[in-house]
Amino acid sequence: MNDASLPANRGCILVVDAQRNTRAITANLLRARGHTVLEALSGEQALATLAKSEVHLLLTRLQMRPMDGLTLLKCALEVAPSLQVIVTTASGSIESAVESMRRGAFDYVTLPFKEGEMLHRVERALEQTRRQATIGQHAGKFSERPGPSALVGRSPAMRELTSLLQRAAPSDATVLVQGESGTGKELVARAVHAASPRKNKPFVLANCAAVSEAQLESELFGQPRGTRTGAARARRGLFKEADGGTLFLDEVTELTPALQSRLLRTLQDGEVRRVGESTPQRVDVRIIAATHRDIEQEVREKRFRQDLFYCLNVVPLRVPPLRERVEDIPVLAEHFLQRANARGPRPKRLSGAAVECLMDHGFPGNVRELENLVRRAAALAEGDELQPEDFLLPRLPPRRAASKRPTKRRARASV
Template identity: 45%
Template structure:
C-alpha cells in the first residue's frame, strides 16, 4: 500500500511523544490522526477507517490491550502495533498472541518504527489482496451456478452476454427466487466495468428515510445523528455498477432523485446543494409488473423508460421444469461439500416428486429443499421421506385445467403446454405427441 493512501491512528497519553510521532509519519507521507488516550481513539475508530493503529500500551483510561480488542471488533482489517516501556514487554508479547502485529520498545527509534509500520501495512495489503482474490473466485463459482438448459433460460443468459459489454441500463424482471441478483452480477462481471465496484442495495429492505440517505449519502449535520459526511451507494459504485433490487418499491420522492441521476449523472447529498457527479451503470430488478404500476400511478412513466432500455426476463422454475434435475444435482454437490456429506443422489420417486411440484418459491425454494434433504438424509440417498410434505402429499394431478373467459389464445396455448409438460415430467417428445404438434413447436412455444 502506498504511504499516501494509508491512514494511521497514533495513540499516546504523552503529548510530546505523540506530536513527535505525528511529525515523523506525516513527513513520510502517511495520513495521520492522533488521540491523547484510549477514549479519544475509540471515538475516532467509530468515525473513520484506518489501516493501522500505533498505540501506547500503558494509558489511564483505556489501555493498549483493551484498545487492541476494540480495534479488532470495530475495524478488524486494521493492524495494531503496541509501544511499550521496558517493564511491560511481557504484556506486549501477550498482545501479539492476541492479534497485535508487533510491538516496539521505548524509547522509539526512527528506523525501527518506520520498518514495523511498513511491514504491517504490507501484510495488510497482502491480506486484502487475498480476500479480494477469494471473492473473485467465489464470483466465478457463482457464475457457474447459473444452471439450466431450458430454452427460456438460455435465452436470458444469451441476452446477458450480449448486453453486458455496453453501458445501457438494464431492467431484470422475474418472480421472487428466480435469481435476478445472480444475473445482475453476471452483467457486472462481463462488462467493461468488471474491475470497478459492484454495489447492490435492496430497495424493499429499507424505509424511505433511510433508503434515500443510503443511495445518495448525507452531509454532517443533515439530520440528528449525522455526525460526519457519509457517501451513498451511487458514489461507492462510481466507475462501476449499481444494482437496485426491488426497484418497484421506491417512493415517489426517491423516484424523482433517481430519474435525475439517470438523466444528468448528478445528485445532491442530503443536507447539500452542491451537485455530485457520478459515472455509474444502473442495473435494476423487480418482481412487480411495472407497466401495471404505471397504470396505478405508483411508478413514474419517465423513470420506467429510463430503466427499461434493455429488459431481461427470468423465467419461473415451473416454466422450465426440465431444469429441475440439473439444479437438484448442482445443489446436492454444493451442500454435500458444505455439510461434509457424501450423498450419492436422488431416488426415482424423489426425482418424480421434485419434477412434479409447481415451485412457487422458484429456484430459492428448490435450493432450500435440497439443503434440508442433505442435512436430514440417513442412508446416503435422498428419497421422498427426506422431502417436505408439500412435495409428497399432493392430491392426484388433474387432467383438466380451468381457463377464464377472455383469456388470450397465446396465454391459453402457454398454459396448456406447461401443464402438459408437468404431466409428462418435462418430456417434450411425449408432450408433443399428446398435443398433436411437432417437438420443435414445443421448443419454439417455450
C-alpha cells in the same frame, strides 16, 4: 471440462453415429476446418469418451441402438452440463429433433446434411460454448452466496436469457431484471456486471425495500454529517461507491414518488446531490434495476413513474420461474446436493424417484426453494440416497403434476 480453454473458432467435437460412412464424412469435414474430432459408434462408447476427454460439442445421431440419441443427450448433460449438443436426424423425424431441443440440445441437422449448414450450426454451438464459459465463470464466483446459484440452464428459456444477457453486457445500457422472488435476479445482475467492461470496478447493491425513505435517500445519494437529526457521521452514498462500476437497485418498484423523482434526475444528468447540499457531483455508474412486481401494471396504476420506467427498461431481462424450465431441475438439484455434500458428514445422492418428485413440484419459491429443499433433505435423510419422502413435499394430484411438464406444442413454440 474447462470451456475457458476453447480456442477461437476451434473446438473438440465428438461425433457419434453407428453408420460408419456418415460418421467418417462428418468427422473429415470438421477436421478440415481445424477442429479436433473424436468418434464413437454408440452412445455407450460416447459416454466413455466424455468421461475421460475434454469435449466442447457432441454431435450425435438420434436413431441408434441400443442407446438412442435422446438417452445419450440426457446422460451426456448429466456428465457435462455445459456441453453443447447437436443432433442429426432423418428428415421424417423432425418432431424427435424438436423434443431433443426441449431436453437441452442446442440445435439439430437433418440428414443428408449440406456441408455449409452443418458447419454453420457447429460454429454457432461452439460460440455458445465460449459465451457460456464467460458467464459461467463469473456466475461461479458468486455461487457461494446464499440464494440461487445457477445462471446458465439447458432450457430454451434460460438459453434465451443467457444470449440476451451476453449481448447486453458489453454496453452501458440500463438493464431492468424482472422475475418472481427466488428466481435469481441478483445473480443475473452480477453476471451482467462481471461480463461487462466494468467488471474490475465495484458492484454495489441497494435494497430499495429494506429501509425507510429518509434512510434510503441518505444511503443512495450520500449525506454530510449532521444534516439531519441522528446523522452522526457522513455518508458517501452508494452512487459514489459504485462510481465506475455498477449499482444494482433491487426491488426498485418500492421507491417512494420522491425518490423516484430523484433517481430519474440522477439518471438523466449523471450527477448526484448529497442530502442537504446543492452542489452536484458527477458519477459514472451503470444501473441495473430489478423487481418481482409487474412494473408495467405499477405504471398503469400510477404507482411508478412512466418516464423512470422507460429510462430503466432499455434492456429488459426476464428471469423465468422454475416451473417454466422444469428440465433444469435435475441439474440444479445435483448442483445444490454437491454443495451440501461438501459441508455434510457423508455424501448423499439423488434417486430417480426423488428427481421425479422434484420435477412434479410447483416451486412457488423457485430456485431458492429448490436449494433449501435439497439442503434440508441432505441434512435429514437417514440413508445415502435421497428419496421423495426426504423432501417433505405434499403429494400433487397426477393431473396437476403432469400439467407442469412442457408439451411438444410449447417446445415447438420456443424453438
